[in-house]
Amino acid sequence: MASANFETYVEVESSLHSWTPRLKLLSLSLLMFAFAAVKHLPLVLPMLCMTAIFYSASRLPLAYLLKRLRYPGLFIFMVVLLLPVTSGDTVLAQLGPLAVREEGLVTTVLVVCRFVSILTLGFVLLGTTPFLTLLRAMRSLGLPTLLADMTLLTYRYLFETADMLSTMQRSMQLRGFGRRRRWFRIEGKTLLQLSGLLGTLLIRSYERSERVYKAMQLRGYGQLKQPQLAAQQPIDRRSLLLTGMTILAALGIVAAEITFLIEPF
């Protein structure tokens, strides 16, 4: 965890990087929900094309996407294995005792394509917007102060807490923890030691939070009724154009989906 990469922003020049953050957040979220609504195969190709256009416009390196897709991709693997043989009635092929069914295969294609498209759009949003800017955008869209403050403070101390846990785990290992492992048996002592590890981590975090709160109070935290947001960045013409196009694309996908529902192909 300590070595995990918490930084998602990639600093390159692109039109998506300069897109007004709150409009970008709104438009891309709308498009992601529109993609989640896709239930018909003919819409899969336009969805993938739109995703590819957004990713290439963001000028994020391909390696960034592949690296980020690797871990969540493990979850989709189970679906690819299970759905085609468990869902539906129309048998397409018989592989020994397993029958590959058409309905299951169609659902698999839909789920995998939606998964890749939505996740890629999410990475476009995160890769082109620094975390603090994104949080400010959420705040300007009505995120409650308590949630915004908690998110900011959690993010601020995440790295240090991860380092603390890493040090504690290393010192446990140096004292022999985890060296002896019995097969097919859960050891109560191990559970007790791990609960002690987490308990100590919580106590250290709690004690640090008391010092942090005192320091924050000294700097005037809680004195203002509402924290003043910095002046909003003016909306430029390019941002408006991108927002309009993205919203149109999202509405187009939803309209096409409704048309397919009314008149199935």
Next chain:
Amino acid sequence: MHISEGFLPAQVCIAGYGTTGLLTWFALKQINRQGNPNEKIPKASLLTAAFFVASSISIPIPPTSVHLLLNGLLGVILGYFAVPAILIGLLFQAMFFGHGGLTTLGVNATMMGFPALLAYYIFQLRFNLGSKKQQSSSPSQTQSHLPSHRQSLRQLGIFAFLGGTLGLALTAFIFFLLMVTLVSADFDAQAEQTAVTYLTLAHLPLAVLEGGFTAMLAVFLQRVKPELLTGR
């Protein structure tokens, strides 16, 4: 136990945001009622960070190992703050690891936040039980039969166990219910019902493990830092 992007229809994702909005509104209302929320924000935030990194701790179950869900434990320790803590934790997991998702954030937050609140209520029941015991015994009996430290620790452990177990069991039930009924429309109803029942039952040993871990941790904190456990 997160629902990834692309699995659920848009209507369910939007409904998930609706239920999470309600749950968060309720939690924030209760937090504001409890007095100065500013004082609790740094504590809740640092504990959220600790829980987030603690979710990487793996419990050895030879020949493999599992990661704990910790939502019951979050409810037990953070109380109403568990709801924003879970929301933030899930947002970070979606952002940094692609685990879960941004469109499914609402569904995932309800799936874990609601059981966490129930775990908190269960953990708080220990106070009711304690006061009823005191009322039922006469003053002289109360003097002579004050619950020993060991008894109160046992009681605390039992309620923490119930909270931790329920946290995972209920989350597993909601998870499988959503996955089996909504991912594909081509399963027959009887098969769906059977699958949800068996998959939830298969997770009961893990729920018991999570409950046991929650109990051990609650007892540890009661011994070392009792003010960390949410009181009344």
